[in-house]
């Protein structure tokens with residue numbers, strides 16, 4: 001049940017074992033996200049596009065639930081060894097889709113990896129039909145997980161945290177601030193989506209928080225540290 005301690009703990013445990021058992025971790029996450037979407041719109045028969053979907057775990061789950069699911073991913077090294085049907089190599093800034101083509105435009109943990117999140121969001125809105133849903137979630141910079149593999153040492157500065165990670169692990173860090181990871185905030189993102197004339201904000205919540213997930217993102221200051229991962233459900237209104 002979402003929200004519940006049990007759900008959060010199950011997701012957290014699977015995430016901690018992600019390297020050892022990625023199929024379980026991503027399968028669980030995909031089912032959880034699909035359940036979140038289905039609170040607002042049933043997936044069966046819908047056109048659902050997943051932007052920056054990596055290896056395609058969400059798209060597989062959407063298809064399993066009867067959706068016409070398509071994965072748009074620019075980095076071929078992120079794709080599964082044999083990418084599933086409906087996989088398109090494409091950048092989220094410029095999707096090869098007609099305006100209003102999708103019933104649901106979905107993006108999980110991509111916004112913090114793009115230099116221009118507003119343009120990325122605008123493209124998601126463009127390809128969603130009026131009345132359709134936009135699901136977008138991201139880990140904000142001041143979240144305890146904001147520094148990704150070098151978290152929580154990013155609180156002491158990105159460069160220092162990255163260097164520490166590389167020294168300790170003996171391998172190159174995947175992320176570099178300003179290149180493929182960007183310092184995005186909860187407050188500025190909420191102000192931006194509230195100020196847009198083309199979407200209604202249906203829900204803003206912590207994606208994983210087990211209690212009152214909609215309360216935390218409402219508290220300025222605290223929300224930057226305690227939200228962990230902001231989930232926005234938007235409805236295209238024009």
Ligand SMILES: C[S@@+](CC[C@H](N)C(=O)[O-])C[C@H]1O[C@@H](n2cnc3c(N)ncnc32)[C@H](O)[C@@H]1O
Pocket residue numbers: 051052053054055072073074075078090091092093107108109110113114
């Ligand atoms: C942390 S992974 C998230 C993968 C998947 N969505 C998930 O939640 O498990 C970030 C993904 O964003 C993709 N990405 C980065 N820049 C992008 C862009 N401009 N357009 C679309 N995807 C992008 C990356 O290639 C990568 O697959």
